[in-house]
Amino acid sequence: MKDKIYRLSPYFIKVILLNIIAFFNYRKRNTSGYSMYLKKYLDSWQLNFEEINQIQNEELKSLLKEVYTHSPYYNKIFKTKNITTGDIENNPRNVLNKLPLLSKADRRTFSKEILNNNPKRKLVEIGYTSGTSGTPTENYLDQESIDRSFALWSRFHETIGIKKSSKSVRFSGRLIVKPNQKNKPFWVYNYLEKQLLMSTYHLTDEYMKHYIDKLNQFKPDYLDGYPSAFYIIATYANKNNLKINFKPIAITTTAETLYDYQREIIEKVFNCHVYNQYASSEGSPVITECKCGNLHVNIDSGIFEFLNNKNENAQPGEIARMVVTSFRNLKTPLIRYDILDTVLVADNQICNCGCNMPIVEKIVGREDDLLWTNEKGYVGRMDTAYKGLKGILQSQIIQLNHQDFIINNIIDENYTKEIEEKFIKNLKDRLGESVNLKFEYVDVIPLGKNGKFEAVKRKFKLE
Numbered sequence: 001m002k003d004k005i006y007r008l009s010p011y012f013i014k015v016i017l018l019n020i021i022a023f024f025n026y027r028k029r030n031t032s033g034y035s036m037y038l039k040k041y042l043d044s045w046q047l048n049f050e051e052i053n054q055i056q057n058e059e060l061k062s063l064l065k066e067v068y069t070h071s072p073y074y075n076k077i078f079k080t081k082n083i084t085t086g087d088i089e090n091n092p093r094n095v096l097n098k099l100p101l102l103s104k105a106d107r108r109t110f111s112k113e114i115l116n117n118n119p120k121r122k123l124v125e126i127g128y129t130s131g132t133s134g135t136p137t138e139n140y141l142d143q144e145s146i147d148r149s150f151a152l153w154s155r156f157h158e159t160i161g162i163k164k165s166s167k168s169v170r171f172s173g174r175l176i177v178k179p180n181q182k183n184k185p186f187w188v189y190n191y192l193e194k195q196l197l198m199s200t201y202h203l204t205d206e207y208m209k210h211y212i213d214k215l216n217q218f219k220p221d222y223l224d225g226y227p228s229a230f231y232i233i234a235t236y237a238n239k240n241n242l243k244i245n246f247k248p249i250a251i252t253t254t255a256e257t258l259y260d261y262q263r264e265i266i267e268k269v270f271n272c273h274v275y276n277q278y279a280s281s282e283g284s285p286v287i288t289e290c291k292c293g294n295l296h297v298n299i300d301s302g303i304f305e306f307l308n309n310k311n312e313n314a315q316p317g318e319i320a321r322m323v324v325t326s327f328r329n330l331k332t333p334l335i336r337y338d339i340l341d342t343v344l345v346a347d348n349q350i351c352n353c354g355c356n357m358p359i360v361e362k363i364v365g366r367e368d369d370l371l372w373t374n375e376k377g378y379v380g381r382m383d384t385a386y387k388g389l390k391g392i393l394q395s396q397i398i399q400l401n402h403q404d405f406i407i408n409n410i411i412d413e414n415y416t417k418e419i420e421e422k423f424i425k426n427l428k429d430r431l432g433e434s435v436n437l438k439f440e441y442v443d444v445i446p447l448g449k450n451g452k453f454e455a456v457k458r459k460f461k462l463e
């Protein structure tokens with residue numbers, strides 16, 4: 001409803017509405033719990049390895065004890081395996097190792113049973129995500145989970161020199177202005193947080209000069225958002241010899257895989273370091289890049305297990321699948337969750353930034369590719385097209401050429417004609433009106449290379 005009113009409003013009403021929404025979001029995020037966790041996380045950033053491990057152990061203990069009592073799904077598993085609260089108290093890590101992996105399918109099928117029904121965890125918000133597997137799921141959040149998530153995000157920023165009062169630009173998958181809008185502004189300003197939200201759906205050659213002019217006039221302290229958006233702008237600026245006349249503290253990327261070829265040109269054009277991070281919207285623990293350019297596994301946000309293709313602990317130099325246990329998603333617990341994202345395991349574990357948390361070499365996963373259409377140019381992450389659509393169990397977008405797409409879907413009885421229409425509209429908002437979409441309803445969508453689900457697949461090479 002909120003989204004619909006926003007979409008249909010003229011620009012000046014959009015500015016007012018967005019600022020009202022931002023005000024309420026700000027209030028929801030800036031709680032005393034948030035401040036408490038931010039302090040705690042900042043304190044633990046430079047602890048020694050034993051101290052930080054101790055914190056991780058305590059967090060795991062409290063998570064396992066809570067789900068033992070309040071999650072019917074886990075209670076049943078604990079009982080079947082004869083695990084007692086005493087076992088959790090004595091050796092939580094050992095208990096964790098006895099628990100089965102939680103697959104994406106299980107998380108969806110048993111979502112109600114998995115839920116933590118501790119009365120102190122009141123439902124505050126439901127997040128929707130397709131994750132990176134193209135499978136839409138709901139994520140139930142309580143206030144503590146929201147507080148912890150934003151505190152971790154703020155710690156990431158503080159450790160790379162971004163202040164809370166910093167002025168920023170954000171590129172996200174949200175429809176900030178009408179997708180078919182032909183004239184600037186393609187952005188809306190959030191006064192409270194000094195944040196300029198820019199549309200990622202108008203990044204075509206035709207409008208690019210407006211974006212660069214606006215960035216040069218606004219001069220943000222930092223920029224945040226999809227790497228594909230920064231890559232498109234940087235490539236254009238570089239080719240047309242347009243200069244970025246300010247020097248940001250940082251660019252932080254989110255939601256998509258950051259590729260080396262993207263980083264290279266973005267850093268050159270914006271004259272600042274690009275900081276990568278991993279934090280799935282499904283509530284995974286987080287990995288963040290530090291001032292020295294290393295990716296630290298934030299082990300006070302959860303436990304990462306890195307498994308190779310034989311399901312053994314991966315060795316340095318190997319690509320590993322991440323299995324995650326999260327301390328920041330407490331209403332919808334994630335315990336040994338097989339999140340289907342991958343990393344390259346690092347050789348070097350020593351960093352001079354002062355943080356002693358482990359390092360991974362590279363975030364490999366999230367191989368959502370870029371798409372390309374004549375009307376929209378590059379199109380980044382497509383998962384926002386699934387927001388709120390019921391009845392789609394799994395979905396894959398295959399682009400055959402500039403015009404033609406096949407959408408493979410596995411659906412259930414909740415899927416209706418109406419949902420299909422909404423889905424088509426969502427896709428055309430992002431890919432352009434002139435594309436041909438062929439919907440296929442299938443029983444199975446085969447996995448791609450390395451057994452990875454490919455939510456988006458482009459069958460031709462981009463120049």
Ligand SMILES: [Zn+2]
Pocket residue numbers: 290291292293294296351352353354355
């Ligand atoms: Zn470091």
